[in-house]
C-alpha cells in the first residue's frame with residue numbers, strides 16, 4: 001500500500017501511478033457491483049504560484065453501479081481528476097477554501113495513504129443516485145468531472161423538501 005509524505009511528494013514534483021481492484025477498496029466495493037473491476041490512478045505533485053504544494057490525482061476506469069430505478073447494472077465511465085492544494089493545518093485550509101470557492105484542500109500528511117485518497121475521490125465522483133436514461137436499454141453515463149459538492153448538497157436539500 002503506497003504511503004507518501006504529501007508535502008515532500010508535492011515539492012519534489014514526484015509522480016506515482018498504479019492500478020487497483022475495486023475489491024481492495026472496501027467502501028467503494030459496497031457500491032460497485034463487480035469487485036474485480038480495476039481502476040487506473042495517477043498522482044502528481046507540484047507547487048503553485050503562491051508556493052503552495054498540491055497533488056493532482058486522476059482515476060479512470062469503467063465500473064458497474066446499480067440503477068436506482070430498475071436496480072439493474074449500469075455502466076459508469078469514471079474519469080475523474082482533481083487538484084488538492086495542501087495546507088499545514090485545518091485552520092489555514094478552511095480560510096483558503098472560504099476565500100476561493102473552487103479550491104479543494106487537504107491537510108499535509110507525512111504518511112498519506114494514497115489508495116485511501118483514490119477511494120475518497122472516486123466515491124465523490126460517483127453519482128448520488130445513478131439511473132439509466134432509459135431502463136432496459138444499455139447506456140453509458142460519462143462524467144468528466146466530479147460533481148460540485150455544493151450542488152450535491154443542494155440536491156439533498158431539495159429531496160428533503162419534496
Ligand SMILES: [Zn+2]
Pocket residue numbers: 067068069070071072131132134135136
Ligand atoms: Zn435502470
